[in-house]
Amino acid sequence: MSENVQRLLIIIRHSPTGSSWVREALETALVGAALGQSISLLFMGEGVLALLPAQQSGPLGQKGTGAMIDVLPMYDIEQLHVTDASLEHLGLRRSQLACDTGPAEPAELIAQSDLVLNF
Amino acid sequence: MHEEMPLPMNYALLVMGAPYSQQAAHSALRFAMALPARGHRVGTVFFYHDGVYNASRLMTPPRDEPHLLERWCELHDQQQTQLLVCVASGLRRGLLDQREAQRHEREAHTLEAPFELTGLGQLIEAGLTHDRLLTFAP
Known part of the structure; x- marks a missing residue:
């Protein structure tokens, strides 16, 4: 692995249940962090639902994604961004989310990143 | 006057859509396939999510439809493209090479060279080592 640290932005737009997108996005984030990359996560649209507390396993019968969200700080992934518009659209307040998040301007985040992966 | 050729670039592609669907x-x-005309190439394709089905060696489309497995192999032959399949996504969906098939005591393998089972780290590595990484998702 090269010694360069790249700024990797992972955008999560799907709900945590009903498909494997969120789990596969978070796996990518964890592997990237394990390889020493600087990881930011941007939750948009239904992706914000992945940050609600007490996630259960969904219809796919796989482990829920809540446990993966919980371990993010242990991987030094502390930049979790959620757009105000997504919260408003879902009728949620930032304080209802299971972890600390900051507001986001997607265009700025994308411009600051070396690599953007969209799930 | 010749049209000026752009700087040659080495691309990585992330493919997350299943073939035919x-x-x-x-x-x-x-x-x-269009890149070489402009002097570029694809160094790596990484198959993730339902994209792993592109690597099924048993895929048998009707004769008058494109044979995607053969197209990927052509790409490998023409541009020496690495065809990397996420092992975690692949195993769940039944994409096993001979080694994994033996290890899990399956009666057949469904993936073979030039496709390779690899870890997600190779996707991150591809992002670092190629000039561009483009995502093709459903």
């Missing part, structure tokens, strides 16, 4: 894989192949 989504456009993603078809678009990725068309993009990849």
Whole structure:
């Protein structure tokens, strides 16, 4: 692995249940962090639902994604961004989310990143 | 006057759409095949999510439809493209090479060279080592 640290932005737009997108996005984030990359996560649209507390396993019968969200700080992934518009659209307040998040301007985040992966 | 050629670039593609059911894989192949005309190439294709089905060696489309497995192999032959399949996504969906098939005591393998089972780290590595990484998702 090269010694360069790249700024990797992972955008999560799907709900945590009903498909494997969120789990596969978070796996990518964890592997990237394990390889020493600087990881930011941007939750948009239904992706914000992945940050609600007490996630259960969904219809796919796989482990829920809540446990993966919980371990993010242990991987030094502390930049979790959620757009105000997504919260408003879902009728949620930032304080209802299971972890600390900051507001986001997607265009700025994308411009600051070396690599953007969209799930 | 000759048209000026752009700087040659080495691309990585992330393919997350299943063959035949989504456009993603078809678009990725068309993009990849068009690159050499402009002096570029695809160094790596990483198959993730439902994209792993592109590697099924048993795929048998009707004769008058594009054979995506053969197209990927052509790409490998023409541009020496690495065809990397996420092992975690692959195993769940039944994409096993001979070694994994033996290890899990399956009666057949469904993936073979030039496709390779690899970890997600190779996707991150591809992002670092290629000039561009483009996602083709459903």
